[in-house]
Amino acid sequence: MTEATETGTATRAEVCAAACADAFRGDGEIVAAAVAGLVPMLGSRLARMTFEPGLLTTDGGPSLTAEAVPLGAPADVVEGWLPFRDHLWLVLNGRRHVWMGASQMDRYGNANISCIGDWAKPKSQLLGVRGAPGNTRLNTTSYWIPKHSARVFTERVDFASGVGHDRGAFELRVVVTNLAVLDFATPDHRMRLRSVHPGVAVDDVVAATGFELEIPAEVPETRAPTAEELRIMREVLDPKGLREREVPA
Amino acid sequence: MSALGKVTPGKVTPGKVTTVEAIVGSLESGMTLGIGGWGSRRKPMALVRAICASPLTDLTVVSYGGPDVGLLCAAGKVRRLVAPFVTLDSVPLEPHFRAARQTGAIELTEYDEGMFMFGLYAAAHRLPFLPTPAGLGSDVLKVNPDLRTVRSPYAGGEELIAVPALTMDVSLVHMNRADARGNGQYLGPDPYMDDLFAKAAPRTYLSCERLVDTADLLKEGPVQSLLISRAHVTGVVETPNGAHFTDCEPDHRRDEAFQKLYVKAAGDPEGWAAFRDRFLSGDEAAYQDAVRAWREESR
Numbered sequence: 001m002t003e004a005t006e007t008g009t010a011t012r013a014e015v016c017a018a019a020c021a022d023a024f025r026g027d028g029e030i031v032a033a034a035v036a037g038l039v040p041m042l043g044s045r046l047a048r049m050t051f052e053p054g055l056l057t058t059d060g061g062p063s064l065t066a067e068a069v070p071l072g073a074p075a076d077v078v079e080g081w082l083p084f085r086d087h088l089w090l091v092l093n094g095r096r097h098v099w100m101g102a103s104q105m106d107r108y109g110n111a112n113i114s115c116i117g118d119w120a121k122p123k124s125q126l127l128g129v130r131g132a133p134g135n136t137r138l139n140t141t142s143y144w145i146p147k148h149s150a151r152v153f154t155e156r157v158d159f160a161s162g163v164g165h166d167r168g169a170f171e172l173r174v175v176v177t178n179l180a181v182l183d184f185a186t187p188d189h190r191m192r193l194r195s196v197h198p199g200v201a202v203d204d205v206v207a208a209t210g211f212e213l214e215i216p217a218e219v220p221e222t223r224a225p226t227a228e229e230l231r232i233m234r235e236v237l238d239p240k241g242l243r244e245r246e247v248p249a
Numbered sequence: 250m251s252a253l254g255k256v257t258p259g260k261v262t263p264g265k266v267t268t269v270e271a272i273v274g275s276l277e278s279g280m281t282l283g284i285g286g287w288g289s290r291r292k293p294m295a296l297v298r299a300i301c302a303s304p305l306t307d308l309t310v311v312s313y314g315g316p317d318v319g320l321l322c323a324a325g326k327v328r329r330l331v332a333p334f335v336t337l338d339s340v341p342l343e344p345h346f347r348a349a350r351q352t353g354a355i356e357l358t359e360y361d362e363g364m365f366m367f368g369l370y371a372a373a374h375r376l377p378f379l380p381t382p383a384g385l386g387s388d389v390l391k392v393n394p395d396l397r398t399v400r401s402p403y404a405g406g407e408e409l410i411a412v413p414a415l416t417m418d419v420s421l422v423h424m425n426r427a428d429a430r431g432n433g434q435y436l437g438p439d440p441y442m443d444d445l446f447a448k449a450a451p452r453t454y455l456s457c458e459r460l461v462d463t464a465d466l467l468k469e470g471p472v473q474s475l476l477i478s479r480a481h482v483t484g485v486v487e488t489p490n491g492a493h494f495t496d497c498e499p500d501h502r503r504d505e506a507f508q509k510l511y512v513k514a515a516g517d518p519e520g521w522a523a524f525r526d527r528f529l530s531g532d533e534a535a536y537q538d539a540v541r542a543w544r545e546e547s548r
Contacts, residue, residue, distance in 0.1 A: 062438045083439040084287055084313075088363040091383060114359065115350070119392050125350035127341060128314075128334035133361040134383025160388040167386035 010225050012178060013039060013247040014233055015197050016144075018225040019176045021047035023142045024097060029054040031064070031082065031090060033098040036144040038071055038242050040099035040176070045069070045237050046229060058082065071238045091131065097140040097173070100132060104157040107191045107211045108164030109172040109184060111136070111143065112157040119159055132162035140171045146246050148177035150210035153191075165189030178247050180205045181222050186214045195222040265431045267484040269533055272454045273299040275484075276419060279328075281309040283415070283450055285422030285443035286495065289315040289337045289503055291435075293423035293456045295491035295533045300326060302529070311417050313365070313442065315495060316511065319345035320529075322355060323521065329356040331415065333365045337508055338496075344515035360412070361389055368415035369442055372449035380409035420450035423492050424477065425500055427457035428466060431482030436470050437498035447481040458500040460487040490537055506547065507540065 010018075020043025024032060032044035032055050041060065045068035048055040056064050059073070064080030082090070090096050102111035103126055113132055117123030135141050141162065145152055163169045165184055174194070175182040181194045192214035193205055202219050225233070233243070273296065276282070282300075286292040297317045300308075301324035308326050312318055314335030321327050323345040335346040349355045360368065363383040371379045380399055385408070390396055399411045422443040424433035433455045435443070447453040455477060466475060494504035494511065514524035528539045 081438075084362075084441060085366060088366050091363055092381065114388075119359075119388070121353040122350055125342075125347040127336055128332060129359055129361055129387065129389055130334045131362040131383075133385075133387035133389050134363040134381075137382055137385055137387075160386075163386035169386075 010198075010230060011244060011247075012197060012199075013243040014225050014230060015222055016176055016178065016247060017042045017046060017233060017243055018229055019174070019181050019222055020044070020099070020142070020144065021050070021229075022223070023174045023176070024052045024055060027052060027055060027097055027140075029056065030095040030097055031056045031058075033058075033087065033096055036099040036101040037146065037246055039146070039246050040142070040144045042071055042233065042238055042243050044099075045071075046232060049232055049237070050229065056080065068237065070236065071242050072240070088131065088134070091134045091138050094138060097142070098135045099142050099144050100135060100162060102143055102145060102152065102162065104154050105143065105145070105152060105175070106154060106157050106164060107213075108166040108189060109143075109162070109169060109175070109191065110157045110160045110164035110167060111162035112159045114159040114161045116158055129159075129161040136162040136164075136169050136172070138170055140173055141169070142173045143175040145175060145177040147248060148179040148205065148208045150208055153209040153211060155211050179208060182213070190214055192216065193219055195220045197222045198224065264429060265479070265482060265485050266429050266460065267486055269295055269299045269456075269486055269488065272296060272484055272486060273303050273305070276300070276303075276305055278305050279307045280418040281311065281416070283417040283420035283446045284310060284312040284317045285420065285441060285446045286315065286317070286492075287313040287439070287441040288334070289339070289494075289508065290439070290496040291423050291437065291441060291443075291492050292317045292495040293421040293491065294320075294493055294495060295488035295536075296421045296454065296456055297321060298529060298533060298536060300324075302532075311415050313362070314343065314346065316343065316508070319343045319515070322346055322349035323515070325354075327355045329358065331358040331360070331365075333360050333362040337512065339503065339505055340508060340512050344512055348515075359389060359392060360384070361387070364389070364410065364412045365415070366442060366445075367412040369445040369449055371412065371414035372416050373445045374448070376414060378411040378413050380411055382407070382409055384410045415449060417446075417450045418452065420446040420453045422446055422453065422455055422477065423488075423497065424455055424457045425497065426459055426461050426466060426469060427455055427485050428461060428463040429485065430463065431455060431477075431479035431485045432463065432466065432475060433457065433477030433482065433485075434466055434470055434474050435476045436474060436500070437496075440476050444476045447477045452483045453477075453481050455482050455485045456488040456491050457485065458487075458489055458491065458497060460485070488533060490540075491533070493537075493540060507543070510543075
């Protein structure tokens with residue numbers, strides 16, 4: 001089987017999940033806190049079952065499972081316990097790579113999950129800052145944005161819940177969206193287009209981004225999942241196809 | 250009730266068992282109230298419902314917020330909320346909290362989750378503050394202008410946020426089991442911060458799914474599940490299904506269908522009035538009856 005045929009068969013959600021998995025390369029024995037959604041959760045478990053066997057993954061609750069478990073499945077064998085208080089201590093300890101979502105994000109990766117409009121009397125109240133300030137200041141953080149749009153990627157965020165690179169972020173590793181993979185590998189840590197998913201044009205990403213992205217001369221295509229990765233996602237980790245619900249067609 | 254809180258040194262306070270009405274009757278308008286649980290998980294909802302039905306007003310609520318905050322906002326009981334979030338977990342956004350914020354009905358002290366925990370640890374251990382880097386750089390500092398930073402007196406001298414103790418007048422927590430002395434036991438997978446709330450407040454009221462004999466506490470869970478000591482508890486009340494509709498593993502899971510009903514009702518004033526009339530117009534027993542009837546009906 002060639003890589004080309006594999007590219008043809010992978011869905012967008014599967015490309016995204018593999019991109020999320022790739023973000024864990026080199027992390028070793030740290031906790032993958034994939035709270036942002038099913039796709040990064042799937043990605044963390046896929047990474048553990050392939051190239052990052054040292055990762056610690058959860059059942060979606062406080063149990064650290066002895067092996068990566070399928071999405072939505074209860075823990076079978078448990079190897080550890082991580083209730084909310086220990087997550088919050090682990091933020092300070094640092095052995096943690098967290099995935100968050102964002103309603104707004106600017107070019108330095110400042111992210112808003114708190115409210116839209118003036119904080120004093122918001123037009124739209126969202127979750128509140130949650131753990132975003134501590135996560136971004138102290139842990140490697142990546143973002144999962146299932147719907148890439150100029151409403152999300154804005155010149156300015158109404159509230160900096162998660163801090164960007166211009167406000168002392170520890171490490172914003174990647175931003176995976178339904179269209180592309182973005183990172184901050186520029187001299188002043190502004191957001192850069194790292195790769196576009198198969199079937200997506202660079203112009204599509206530019207049009208759906210509300211600020212000027214750093215665009216390299218050559219933008220590669222996001223890699224396709226391997227045949228083995230597809231098998232693991234489809235037959236082992238997500239046989240119900242929950243990943244497909246999170247990525248608009 | 251009058252004897253509660255007046256612990257005679259050297260003696261076990263006998264009979265801390267009380268009622269929802271007596272607990273709520275002991276509260277006063279303007280108090281700062283800590284509420285245990287996390288999001289839509291193990292919230293002392295029977296007590297919250299009774300507060301909503303009481304004449305209490307002007308409360309400051311300290312909570313990892315869920316429908317406790319939503320219901321109290323909807324009933325107009327909240328002057329200020331101290332929280333890192335308000336969520337229903339399986340439904341991300343809490344409708345009544347959103348409405349209260351968007352109309353400017355409540356004031357908000359918004360902290361990072363870890364800052365909030367440090368505020369609880371400080372209050373629980375009678376420290377004026379605890380230092381943490383969590384929150385630095387974020388707009389949490391901008392909207393909380395009273396927050397101060399400190400510098401480490403040791404090598405490095407790094408700047409840290411001095412999170413002030415989250416002091417409170419009363420805390421309310423819900424446990425799976427408790428005894429008549431006020432010892433509280435959790436049997437689910439996460440203690441949340443309930444022991445810290447109990448230690449932070451000079452008065453803590455504990456509701457539980459089931460009151461058991463002290464001798465039976467360890468029949469259902471290990472000694473580590475004894476989360477809350479009677480030393481920190483003023484009154485205890487049995488409220489079966491009292492965390493409804495929030496999660497209270499292993500006694501009952503979140504009632505997702507009912508939570509959806511709650512969210513839908515909150516979407517418009519008429520819907521909410523009907524929900525309130527049907528479920529929240531009587532006491533706790535009436536609430537549980539109405540929920541049972543609704544469940545039968547929706548089969």
